[in-house]
Amino acid sequence: MSDRSQLLDAGRPFAFDETREAEFTRLEPRYPERDSLIMPALWLVQEQQGWISREAMEYVAERTGAYHAQVFELATFYTMYHLRPPGKHHICICRTLSCYLREKQLLVDWLAANLDLVPGAVTEDGRFSLEEVECLGHCGSAPVVQVDGVFYEDMDEEKLGALIEDLRSEAI
Ligand code: FES
Incomplete structure (x- = not known):
């Protein structure tokens, strides 16, 4: 199994585009427990960028109010999240x-x-x-x-x- 603890920088800051911002705003009230919003937020990142960079993890932590470590733990534990750009x-x-x-x-x-x-x-x-x-x-x-x-x-x-x-x- 590959080493999922090595994060990759995209070299640019991450922010949701208009579509993902709208989806994030729609989801927010459904997750009164903010930590529960981390996984759907990571999924939106992956939908937008194709993978989850270090900058995107920091962004998800800011947007959900979670600790960076919580975002890191979830993103690196679940292999459905790509931590580097995947192949076609x-x-x-x-x-x-x-x-x-x-x-x-x-x-x-x-x-x-x-x-x-x-x-x-x-x-x-x-x-x-x-x-x-x-x-x-x-x-x-x-x-x-x-x-x-x-x-x-x-x-x-x-x-x-x-x-x-x-x-x-x-x-x-
Ligand atoms: S052990 Fe491979 S699908 Fe369950």
Whole structure:
């Protein structure tokens, strides 16, 4: 699993655009407990920027009135939050028990061998990124891979290869 404690700077301050500001304002009254607003606010950041930079975490802390450490804890704990710009196609491989026992490592190794892609990284051409994640909730059909939010169950190297080939053949 990649090191999620290393934050990346975007090199510019973050602020919600008009659409996200309106959504944040709509959500605020629903979360009288301000800490509960951190996760939806992080989600809005990711929707806008594609990932969550250090500056954006500071912004979320300011907007929600939370401690920076609380925002950091949530953003780094949940792998659904991207802490660096993802590739065009984001691949998640479940690393939890059922998938571990059903050889999820073969899939990770296949990506390393064929795309030179390791967990936490993006391919040189920016087309694929990989993250190892906790249980994706489809343990009965392990090993499970999620690509761009779509689940692929009972995966093996051959199916993964075919899937990557399909994605590669898309127009850039
Ligand atoms: S252990 Fe992999 S989906 Fe649950």
